[in-house]
Amino acid sequence: MQKRAIPVEFEELKSSGTLPSPAGVGIKILEITRTDEFSADDMGQAIMSDSSLTGRILELANSADRAGQEPITTVSAAIMRLGATTVRNLALAFSVISERDDGSCKAFNYPLYWSGSLARAVAAKALAQHVPGVSSEEGYVAGLLAEVGVLALATVHSEPYAKVLLETRGQPMSVVLAAENATFDIDHATICYCMMLDWGLPDAFAGAVESFNLERLSKEGAAEVNSLSDLLRFADALSSAMLFTATTPPRRINEVGEQIELLQKVLDYSDADLDRLIGQIAGEWSRWGERLDISTCDVSFSSIKEATARGREAFKKEVALQTGGGIRCESVVADTIVTTAEAVEDGRALGTERIKILAVDDDPVALRLLVATLRKQGFDVTFAKNGSEAMRIAMREGPDIIVADHEMPEMSGLELTRALRRSKRGSSMYIVLLTGAEAEDLLVTAFQSGVDDFVQKPFDARFLVARLRAGMRIVGLQRRVEEDRRTILRQLAEKNNFNRRLKMLSLTDLLTEVPNRRHAMERVESEWKSAARSGTQFAVVMVDVDHFKAVNDNYGHDVGDRVLKSTAQAISSTLRGEDQVARFGGEEFLIIVRGAVLEEVRILAERVRLVVEGNIVEAEGYRGRVTVSLGVASFDQGFTGVSEMMKAADEAVYQAKNLGRNQVRGARESSPCADESTTRRLSA
Amino acid sequence: MTMSISGDSGGLSAHIHSPENGGGVILDANAIDVLKELGGDDVEFLTEIVELFLAEGLMRVSEMHAGLEGLETGRVLQAAHALKSSSAHVGAVEFSRCCAELESLCRLEDQGEDLVLTGRRAVAMYSEVQTALKALLALS
Numbered sequence: 075m076q077k078r079a080i081p082v083e084f085e086e087l088k089s090s091g092t093l094p095s096p097a098g099v100g101i102k103i104l105e106i107t108r109t110d111e112f113s114a115d116d117m118g119q120a121i122m123s124d125s126s127l128t129g130r131i132l133e134l135a136n137s138a139d140r141a142g143q144e145p146i147t148t149v150s151a152a153i154m155r156l157g158a159t160t161v162r163n164l165a166l167a168f169s170v171i172s173e174r175d176d177g178s179c180k181a182f183n184y185p186l187y188w189s190g191s192l193a194r195a196v197a198a199k200a201l202a203q204h205v206p207g208v209s210s211e212e213g214y215v216a217g218l219l220a221e222v223g224v225l226a227l228a229t230v231h232s233e234p235y236a237k238v239l240l241e242t243r244g245q246p247m248s249v250v251l252a253a254e255n256a257t258f259d260i261d262h263a264t265i266c267y268c269m270m271l272d273w274g275l276p277d278a279f280a281g282a283v284e285s286f287n288l289e290r291l292s293k294e295g296a297a298e299v300n301s302l303s304d305l306l307r308f309a310d311a312l313s314s315a316m317l318f319t320a321t322t323p324p325r326r327i328n329e330v331g332e333q334i335e336l337l338q339k340v341l342d343y344s345d346a347d348l349d350r351l352i353g354q355i356a357g358e359w360s361r362w363g364e365r366l367d368i369s370t371c372d373v374s375f376s377s378i379k380e381a382t383a384r385g386r387e388a389f390k391k392e393v394a395l396q397t398g399g400g401i402r403c404e405s406v407v408a409d410t411i412v413t414t415a416e417a418v419e420d421g422r423a424l425g426t427e428r429i430k431i432l433a434v435d436d437d438p439v440a441l442r443l444l445v446a447t448l449r450k451q452g453f454d455v456t457f458a459k460n461g462s463e464a465m466r467i468a469m470r471e472g473p474d475i476i477v478a479d480h481e482m483p484e485m486s487g488l489e490l491t492r493a494l495r496r497s498k499r500g501s502s503m504y505i506v507l508l509t510g511a512e513a514e515d516l517l518v519t520a521f522q523s524g525v526d527d528f529v530q531k532p533f534d535a536r537f538l539v540a541r542l543r544a545g546m547r548i549v550g551l552q553r554r555v556e557e558d559r560r561t562i563l564r565q566l567a568e569k570n571n572f573n574r575r576l577k578m579l580s581l582t583d584l585l586t587e588v589p590n591r592r593h594a595m596e597r598v599e600s601e602w603k604s605a606a607r608s609g610t611q612f613a614v615v616m617v618d619v620d621h622f623k624a625v626n627d628n629y630g631h632d633v634g635d636r637v638l639k640s641t642a643q644a645i646s647s648t649l650r651g652e653d654q655v656a657r658f659g660g661e662e663f664l665i666i667v668r669g670a671v672l673e674e675v676r677i678l679a680e681r682v683r684l685v686v687e688g689n690i691v692e693a694e695g696y697r698g699r700v701t702v703s704l705g706v707a708s709f710d711q712g713f714t715g716v717s718e719m720m721k722a723a724d725e726a727v728y729q730a731k732n733l734g735r736n737q738v739r740g741a742r743e744s745s746p747c748a749d750e751s752t753t754r755r756l757s758a
Numbered sequence: 759m760t761m762s763i764s765g766d767s768g769g770l771s772a773h774i775h776s777p778e779n780g781g782g783v784i785l786d787a788n789a790i791d792v793l794k795e796l797g798g799d800d801v802e803f804l805t806e807i808v809e810l811f812l813a814e815g816l817m818r819v820s821e822m823h824a825g826l827e828g829l830e831t832g833r834v835l836q837a838a839h840a841l842k843s844s845s846a847h848v849g850a851v852e853f854s855r856c857c858a859e860l861e862s863l864c865r866l867e868d869q870g871e872d873l874v875l876t877g878r879r880a881v882a883m884y885s886e887v888q889t890a891l892k893a894l895l896a897l898s
Contacts, residue, residue, distance in 0.1 A: 437843060532846035532847050
């Protein structure tokens with residue numbers, strides 16, 4: 075199947091350089107696997123260079139739904155068991171997660187996003203056994219990345235997207251998609267599809283995820299879960315139920331309740347079966363949450379059921395009130411389920427100017443003193459008792475400065491520094507190492523590992539603070555550089571958006587809102603080149619509104635305009651996605667048809683004729699129909715160039731006019747009345 | 759062991775002398791003052807730090823003792839390293855020096871009798887530090 079063209083709007087997002095993406099080992103894996111015939115060994119080696127990534131992949135390969143199989147302990151065994159492509163996709167998904175960052179979109183709840191994505195992933199993994207041809211790992215990756223398009227918009231267009239989110243708060247996803255398209259000319263479903271293709275995920279996989287994003291609900295009457303997109307829809311319902319908050323709209327609760335009932339029916343599950351399934355998903359969610367440092371909460375089937383029942387009851391009341399002109403009901407889930415995070419609209423405080431410091435020491439006395447010293451200086455201080463804990467906190471909270479002891483069990487200060495420097499987020503942190511009266515060799519190694527400064531233990535508070543103030547100057551500069559970078563990227567994104575709109579306006583007919591003649595000719599030229607190069611067929615259909623002058627003369631230009639607009643809409647409604655109609659001039663339209671020969675295009679043109687003939691145009695003082703005459707010319711007729719083909723289509727229209735209008739004529743067709751088929755032009 | 763207490767800035771400073779170290783200072787009054795200053799209005803801060811040290815110290819000294827008994831240099835080294843830093847924070851300067859010396863000995867290839875002797879001295883000094891700190895707590 076031919077892949078869809080990547081839209082220019084996505085290329086613009088990508089060129090911002092801020093799209094969520096794999097990093098470190100993830101980038102290496104992308105490079106290794108850029109072609110279909112990549113070396114699984116090379117990929118395995120790349121994965122093994124990152125111990126936490128290796129651990130996550132092995133854990134998934136050994137998970138409960140593969141019980142009974144021999145436990146595996148190496149990446150190469152995981153590749154043998156799951157297949158190289160699946161392992162690759164898992165590695166990329168985990169890499170994207172490990173690089174996650176709390177962006178600046180005020181209306182987007184980043185922790186809740188990741189919490190929901192993880193819940194969807196484990197739910198999809200658990201449900202995959204019911205879907206033929208979808209492995210549990212595939213379900214996991216799809217669930218994890220299913221809404222990455224939303225994250226992309228929140229990251230690249232943080233301010234305008236916050237506006238979109240607030241304006242569509244509580245609305246169905248179709249409204250959000252429409253608002254995204256209206257604002258950015260692209261929606262999160264398309265972005266998600268393009269990102270997945272960009273990361274080398276299969277087209278069918280990306281398409282299934284896009285289909286889920288375009289339609290979040292499984293249709294009533296579904297008899298089985300038979301595709302990845304169906305699987306995602308049900309997994310999404312389960313994960314949404316696990317994250318009901320006090321502000322989840324009753325409409326959404328009702329929707330989720332219906333989806334879960336449908337799932338129960340499709341799987342032929344009793345309440346006890348569903349209870350077990352949700353218990354299994356909740357357990358896995360919690361385990362993976364701990365491993366990936368993503369918030370989760372305790373949920374059970376009974377708590378979900380209770381909250382759903384209350385939400386649905388409220389939804390009924392809301393509908394009744396709205397029907398009766400009453401007021402809107404407030405959300406009701408209240409305290410029945412512990413929520414993991416504040417609801418989206420609560421937002422979070424941003425732009426705090428306090429410097430955030432993470433203090434790390436395994437010695438409780440030194441740690442307490444360090445924290446007290448730093449807090450006394452007005453720093454915003456968090457602390458960790460060992461290197462591993464520090465790594466998790468650093469990735470989650472993104473401190474500006476880290477003050478870490480060198481000698482600690484499990485993960486030393488140096489190991490912590492190296493791990494931080496490998497990540498995008500940790501690469502800009504200012505790291506001060508606390509050392510004993512150590513040899514110079516250690517300090518050389520420390521600086522080589524990425525340490526910015528060191529202070530000897532036991533530290534002198536005044537000395538430590540003086541060194542930190544020097545560090546703060548660096549942090550301040552980094553903040554300004556980062557702020558400037560974000561501003562430049564935001565302005566660039568806005569400029570690109572503006573330029574694209576400007577270009578689109580210059581190529582659009584303002585009255586009918588379909589492409590104009592210039593756009594049409596660019597497209598015809600491009601199709602001609604493509605056809606000449608690859609032999610792909612294409613055709614043009616010239617369409618002329620019959621007796622349009624009479625409409626204008628008898629009813630005025632306002633009615634004439636309305637006729638043109640309505641006719642353009644009627645023509646558009648009959649075309650396939652890849653075909654295009656443009657206003658060619660006056661009352662003339664041009665249809666560009668891809669992949670069809672003359673006879674097929676004639677059929678399409680006839681359909682257009684019938685639709686226009688049946689289309690009732692309503693305007694002030696006018697209610698009527700118009701007809702059109704159509705001339706078809708196709709590439710397979712052997713024209714020497716674009717102008718000859720266009721001229722032939724034009725002549726065919728005049729033939730149609732001469733033969734009585736409201737009909738289709740093919741170019742170079744012999745006329746039943748040769749005398750009348752000359753180029754004599756009738757009044758349109 | 760003799761102990762003199764002087765009050766300055768309304769606080770308490772302890773100068774305690776150790777027979778284990780030829781009558782050297784067990785607790786440095788300046789270090790205690792620094793802790794009190796750091797605590798500011800939090801009158802419990804000094805107590806919290808001292809109690810943290812005493813709990814941690816007891817565990818580390820037991821480790822040190824066990825390491826010396828079993829001639830497990832690694833255990834002794836770890837305990838000495840940890841105590842070296844935390845004891846300095848509570849003003850046990852001489853004990854901290856002793857721990858530093860012990861740590862250096864542990865890192866030598868040929869440790870000889872010095873290691874055991876210094877280790878025993880450190881264990882005995884800790885006992886004095888513990889007593890002095892408890893006295894300080896009682897006074898404050």
